[in-house]
Amino acid sequence: METIIVLVFVVGYLAITLEHNLKIDKLIPALVMMAISWALIALGIDAFPQWFDSANHTLMENFGLLGHEEKMHLMEETLLHHLGKTAEILVFLLGAMTIVEIIDYFDGFSTIKGFIKTKNKKTMLWIFSLLAFFLSAIIDNLTATIVLISILQKLIQDRNTRIWFAGLIIIAANAGGAWSPIGDVTTTMLWIGKKVSAGHLFAYLFVPSLLCMLVPTFIASFLPAFKGKIENEESDDEGPKSKFSATMFYLGLGGIVSVPIFKQVTHLPPYVGMMLALGVVAIFAEIYSNTKFTLMDSGSDDEAFQGHHSPVHHSLSRIEMPSILFFLGILLAVAAMESLGILFGFAQSLQDTMPMLGTELHHEGVSDLVVMLMGVGSAVIDNVPLVAASLGMFSEPLDNELWHFIAYSAGTGGSMLIIGSAAGVVAMGMEKIDFFWYLKKIAWLALIGFLVGAAAFMVTRTFI
Incomplete structure (x- = not known):
């Protein structure tokens, strides 16, 4: 039965990886393999020789001696435990996504556009890279990529020029998301899973992540694509569509940034702080929307809709529910593998067979090579299941350097292929970037940045 469950997981994983070839959204195989995996566990519960106690992070002793009813009760408790942990992440993401959509409803991101006055390509490259790096740490790398x-x-009409900028934005956004607990889904998972803390994440990863962004940007600034000035720049003097744009922009970002502080002060789960931030932002959104200002240009088809609907309801209708359902499916599918002890056994064999590279990490001595291979793997397959699997594979305590290296590798390694990260996939969709164009033009820059940052991590961790 274990073999069948592993096979279901592998087939589902392949379907997720090949979603662009199969033309099937990745949330579908994620949900199917989750449901089938747990159904097979329920049907074959008496045949399994071991069970992984997720709460205590250890294999249960004498699991085989338990009766059928006791095993079923244990399975239900385990599933409820994993659903609760998954719900913490999903509710957190829902709150963050809604705040971002509220900012967008008030055209708050036009505030950023007002800062960019240059026509020089090299200068603009540095502006966008730095914006992507710091903005992604606040509103997550996916949203930062969409915004930028x-x-x-709006600033560059020539698509061939834009896609070069988009490629470097992907690298910078993924690098920026790695050092912030709210910058990437994977770092959020590690933070909520009590594997990393916000302060240590910054201390360990800010310098490696910064170098991961700076080195590719510096190299790219000498490439022909970034020489000269922007031609045919579109004149756009409309300004923001709402007089509250800047206010909502700073209020929304301030609300998201306050979440780690709220957690530190109250010791409550991060989603509680995110719900408080959403509530505060929503209050101001409702007050400002009732002042009867015009959000859209006169005559817009959306004017009537936005004039008569709550900005919060409008924002909730625009959040990425397919992404939320994908995370639900993949995290619970990985939880099924973890519950049977499969991931635990795989981690043990991995550590026994892999050669050590560089400084051994504390406790179980997981090699740096293993973690770097996870980074390369996250470019080929989704980094969410990789990190979810690592949570079940390794048992190091809070703020062990292993978790920070995993956060770095999974967060930045996905930049090496355009399908390797959420930021890359959304950029691919927005600009119709060809997979092989990215592989030829951008991937080598991402690889250099990844390796430089990894080397920097190995050096800086010795001082922390």
Whole structure:
């Protein structure tokens, strides 16, 4: 039965990886393999020789001696435990996504566009890379990529020029998301899973992540694509569509940034702080929307809709529910593998067979090579299941350097292929970037940045 469950997981994983070839959204195989895996566990519960106690992070002794009813009760408790942990991540993401959509409803991101006055390509490259790096740490790398490419489309008419900028934005956004607990889904998972803390994440990863962004940007600034000035720049003097744009922009970002502080002070789960931030932002959104200001240009088809609907309801209708359901499916599918002890056994064999590279990490001596291979793997397959699997594979305590290296590798390694990260996939969709163009033009820059950052991590961790 274990073999069948592993096979279901592998087939589902392949379907997720090949979603662009199969033309099937990755949330579908994620949900199917989750449901089938747990159904097979329920049907074959008496045949399994071991069970992994997720709460205590250890294999249960004498699991085989338990009766059928006791095993079923244990399975239900385990599933409820994993659903609770998954729900913490999903509710957190829902709150963050809604705040971002509220900012967008008030055209708050036009505030960023107002800062960009230059026509010089090299200067603009540095501006966008730095914006992507720091903005992704606040509003997550996926949203930062969407915002910056949207601004890019208004500033640069030539698509061939834009896609070069988009490629470097992907690298910078993924690097920026790695050092913030709210910058990437994988770092959020590690933070909520009590594997990393916000302060140590910054201390360990800020310098490696910064170098991961700076080195590719520096090299790219000498490439022909970034020489000269922007031609045919579109004149756009409309300004923001709402007089509250800047206010909502700073209020929304301030609300998201306050979440780690709220957690530190109250010791409550991060989603509680995110719900408080959403509530505060929503109050101001409702007050400002009732002042009867015009959000859209006169005559817009959306004017009537936005004039008569709550900005919060409108924002909730625009959040990425497919992504939320994908995370639900993949995290619970990985939880099924963890519960049977399969991931635990795989981690043990991996550590026994892999050669050590560089400084051994504390406790179980997981090699740096293993973690770097996870980074390369995250470029080929989704980094969410990789990190979810690592949570079940390794048992190091809070803020062990292993978790920080995993956060770095999974967060930045996905930049090496355009399908390797959420930021890359959304940029691919927005600008119709060809997979092989990215592989030829951008991947080598991402690889250099990844390796430089990894080397920097190995050096800086010795001082922490």
